[in-house]
Amino acid sequence: MEEKQSTNSHHIFPETPIPCSVLGPEKHPKQLDYGDDNDDDESTLSALCVPGSRLVRTGFVHSTCSDNLVLFVNAGGEALNENRNLGIQVEPDRFFQGGDVLRTDETIDGSDVPSIYQSARFGNFSYRFENLSPGDYFVDLHFAEIVYTNGPKGMRVFDVLMQEEKVLSGFDIYSIVGANKALQLVDVRVSVWEDGAILIRFLGVNGSPIVGGICIKRAAMLPASKVEHGRLVVCNNCTAEIEISSAQEKYIRLEYTAKYEKKIEELKTRCQVKTNESHEAWMSLTSANKQLQNVTMQLDNKMYESHCLDQAREETAAKLRDIAGKYEHDRRLWTAVADNLERKVKSIKQEYSQLYSEVHEFTDAIPELNNMVSAVQAMVAQSDDLKLKFSEEQAKRKILYNQIQEAKGNIRVFCRCRPLRKEDLLAGQATVVQFDAAKDGELGILTSGSTKKIFRFDRIYTPKDDQVDIFSDASPMIISVLDGYNVCILAYGQTGTGKTFTMEGSDTNRGVNYRTLEQLFKIADERKETFIYNISVSVLEVYNEQIRDLLATSPTSKRLEMRQAPEGVHHIPGIVEAKVQGIKEAWNVLQAGSSARAVGSNNVNEHSSRSHCILCIMVKAKNLISGECTMSKLWLVDLAGSERLAKTEVQGERLKEAQNINRSLSALGDVISALATKRSHIPYRNSKLTHLLQDSLGGDAKTLMFVQISPSEQDLSETLSSLNFATRVRGVELGPARKQIDMGEAQS
Numbered sequence: 001m002e003e004k005q006s007t008n009s010h011h012i013f014p015e016t017p018i019p020c021s022v023l024g025p026e027k028h029p030k031q032l033d034y035g036d037d038n039d040d041d042e043s044t045l046s047a048l049c050v051p052g053s054r055l056v057r058t059g060f061v062h063s064t065c066s067d068n069l070v071l072f073v074n075a076g077g078e079a080l081n082e083n084r085n086l087g088i089q090v091e092p093d094r095f096f097q098g099g100d101v102l103r104t105d106e107t108i109d110g111s112d113v114p115s116i117y118q119s120a121r122f123g124n125f126s127y128r129f130e131n132l133s134p135g136d137y138f139v140d141l142h143f144a145e146i147v148y149t150n151g152p153k154g155m156r157v158f159d160v161l162m163q164e165e166k167v168l169s170g171f172d173i174y175s176i177v178g179a180n181k182a183l184q185l186v187d188v189r190v191s192v193w194e195d196g197a198i199l200i201r202f203l204g205v206n207g208s209p210i211v212g213g214i215c216i217k218r219a220a221m222l223p224a225s226k227v228e229h230g231r232l233v234v235c236n237n238c239t240a241e242i243e244i245s246s247a248q249e250k251y252i253r254l255e256y257t258a259k260y261e262k263k264i265e266e267l268k269t270r271c272q273v274k275t276n277e278s279h280e281a282w283m284s285l286t287s288a289n290k291q292l293q294n295v296t297m298q299l300d301n302k303m304y305e306s307h308c309l310d311q312a313r314e315e316t317a318a319k320l321r322d323i324a325g326k327y328e329h330d331r332r333l334w335t336a337v338a339d340n341l342e343r344k345v346k347s348i349k350q351e352y353s354q355l356y357s358e359v360h361e362f363t364d365a366i367p368e369l370n371n372m373v374s375a376v377q378a379m380v381a382q383s384d385d386l387k388l389k390f391s392e393e394q395a396k397r398k399i400l401y402n403q404i405q406e407a408k409g410n411i412r413v414f415c416r417c418r419p420l421r422k423e424d425l426l427a428g429q430a431t432v433v434q435f436d437a438a439k440d441g442e443l444g445i446l447t448s449g450s451t452k453k454i455f456r457f458d459r460i461y462t463p464k465d466d467q468v469d470i471f472s473d474a475s476p477m478i479i480s481v482l483d484g485y486n487v488c489i490l491a492y493g494q495t496g497t498g499k500t501f502t503m504e505g506s507d508t509n510r511g512v513n514y515r516t517l518e519q520l521f522k523i524a525d526e527r528k529e530t531f532i533y534n535i536s537v538s539v540l541e542v543y544n545e546q547i548r549d550l551l552a553t554s555p556t557s558k559r560l561e562m563r564q565a566p567e568g569v570h571h572i573p574g575i576v577e578a579k580v581q582g583i584k585e586a587w588n589v590l591q592a593g594s595s596a597r598a599v600g601s602n603n604v605n606e607h608s609s610r611s612h613c614i615l616c617i618m619v620k621a622k623n624l625i626s627g628e629c630t631m632s633k634l635w636l637v638d639l640a641g642s643e644r645l646a647k648t649e650v651q652g653e654r655l656k657e658a659q660n661i662n663r664s665l666s667a668l669g670d671v672i673s674a675l676a677t678k679r680s681h682i683p684y685r686n687s688k689l690t691h692l693l694q695d696s697l698g699g700d701a702k703t704l705m706f707v708q709i710s711p712s713e714q715d716l717s718e719t720l721s722s723l724n725f726a727t728r729v730r731g732v733e734l735g736p737a738r739k740q741i742d743m744g745e746a747q748s
């Protein structure tokens with residue numbers, strides 16, 4: 001500590017040599033170097049009033065411990081008995097007069113013992129230490145700004161006096177180290193006289209003074225050479241060293257202090273003036289700003305108005321340009337029109353004069369023309385007569401054609417036998433069907449041993465007959481449909497005998513359905529000069545006595561039922577009737593219906609065997625010559641397999657299916673039987689199938705049934721059953737067919 005305390009006067013005023021003649025009170029050094037920390041900050045330097053003292057920007061550190069320590073007081077705090085760590089004894093706060101205590105929990109940087117700085121005494125207070133031996137002492141003061149931690153500078157400014165001598169002037173802790181950082185004033189040399197006391201006073205300049213700790217150390221005895229009687233200063237002019245007394249030095253320092261205090265006062269006054277000026281300037285700036293804002297707003301409004309006006313002007317200009325363009329265009333147009341008219345008038349005038357001369361010529365030829373007109377009229381009448389006759393002939397042809405069909409029978413039964421399958425051949429199955437007299441419509445069935453049963457049908461198809469042969473006999477029915485008769489083509493037989501093969505066929509081997517539609521559209525096209533045909537199709541399925549519309553896009557909970565309209569026409573309300581223009585369209589619709597059949601079924605083949613698949617083609621026709629309208633239906637039915645199932649073999653859903661199939665097929669037999677015996681009541685309503693086909697079975701319709709059989713001996717029983725059923729159907733002699741007049745169309 002004493003090492004740092006220099007007694008060499010060169011160190012006191014080293015940088016500012018002054019002339020020896022002006023070492024009076026009015027001249028003194030301007031700037032002092034007060035220690036090793038080299039605090040060149042203006043405020044720091046100006047605060048120090050005593051030579052030899054220094055401001056250190058750290059707090060207490062162990063390395064500064066000194067053997068000369070007399071007393072260390074923790075201002076505003078408790079005793080710190082941390083001898084081991086500190087190496088010193090820090091006394092609790094005593095010796096003070098006045099003031100209050102402050103504490104903080106914030107961390108204080110810059111000291112080994114931050115707790116010294118976390119408590120402080122503040123306010124108007126002083127410390128008086130007594131019972132000290134006379135002699136020189138060093139006093140260290142410990143500070144930290146723990147209240148105004150956010151500044152600003154100047155909130156706490158105070159002076160410190162020791163033994164009534166100012167050692168710190170205008171001291172502001174925050175401006176030197178900021179908040180919560182330790183700061184020390186060290187090595188303030190004081191002399192203790194006979195009274196044995198050191199008095200330290202803290203005086204507020206702005207705000208209250210504050211101190212964290214006070215340390216008193218005894219000054220070591222100095223060697224005689226360094227004992228100070230006076231101070232040495234360097235003369236400005238002669239650079240000679242001059243000794244000044246401590247009274248002179250004190251006087252200089254007081255002068256120096258007074259001068260700076262005066263300067264501070266002046267600066268304060270100037271500062272106040274500047275503040276007032278600033279305030280006025282600020283006020284006028286605010287008012288100018290307001291005016292500027294108003295002007296800006298007005299300017300914005302004007303700019304907006306100007307923008308709107310510009311837009312309006314541009315729009316008006318565009319309109320004007322447009323009008324001018326149109327005017328120019330119209331002018332050219334009208335000029336061209338006028339020219340054209342002029343030319344036309346000229347040519348009309350010419351034509352007129354030419355016509356005028358022609359009229360004269362025609363007038364002369366009128367008698368000849370009259371003759372020609374009467375000749376044309378006679379030809380027209382002749383043509384009408386011919387048309388009428390043609391129409392009558394056509395009607396007669398239809399009647400004759402129908403009579404031929406009737407002569408063949410309105411219910412016609414064709415029997416088709418499929419070939420033996422590979423597996424039948426491999427299993428060694430024998431054929432029980434004989435086709436010796438097939439051309440005469442006779443079929444022989446070997447029932448047992450040499451017993452042979454003969455069946456007769458309208459036509460017998462052997463396994464060798466192909467799809468073309470089959471259709472050649474079915475095609476006359478199509479002319480009947482287009483002539484307004486209801487037609488029903490059914491395929492009946494045991495499962496696997498070829499019902500679907502006959503009706504649908506395959507893409508390469510088309511069956512009755514495709515060929516029928518193809519022929520229907522072909523004939524309709526041939527007749528387009530005399531007939532308008534509207535053709536629509538429906539695709540239905542009867543399964544377990546329920547009708548399902550296979551063209552319906554969404555499933556409906558409503559049950560589909562056959563109803564009879566007041567005009568006597570049978571129809572199913574709510575069913576999809578797809579209008580079709582040609583075979584391609586019609587076939588696509590039918591295919592869509594067939595695909596829908598598979599939906600919801602696990603085994604498509606099995607399902608198709610146990611349900612009746614029904615295509616209905618509705619034909620509306622209008623005779624353009626006679627005006628007669630007809631509405632007829634063509635039913636194409638692939639019936640469910642007719643085989644009988646032993647009751648013991650089936651149960652559950654399968655039994656229900658079998659019962660429903662049996663019921664509908666036997667209902668079909670019953671209806672035909674009732675028609676055959678001309679009973680008054682025909683039981684059409686006993687099954688959904690017969691109810692559907694009501695207006696196409698019997699009296700006023702033509703029916704064609706393909707009875708499909710298997711040649712295999714293992715199917716003998718089912719073959720006989722099918723042939724017996726078909727014989728019953730064929731035995732019916734029905735009345736003449738009736739044309740289906742479309743009452744709705746005819747009335748309208």
Ligand SMILES: Nc1ncnc2c1ncn2[C@@H]1O[C@H](COP(=O)(O)OP(=O)(O)OP(=O)(O)O)[C@@H](O)[C@H]1O
Binds near residue numbers: 417498608640
């Ligand atoms: N005349 C025939 N010539 C060649 N093959 C035939 C003939 N008739 C039927 N078939 C074949 O026999 C098999 C069964 O025919 P199909 O499916 O048409 O019988 P189905 O009576 O409709 O049976 P299901 O009642 O189960 O629907 C098919 O493979 C079919 O190609």
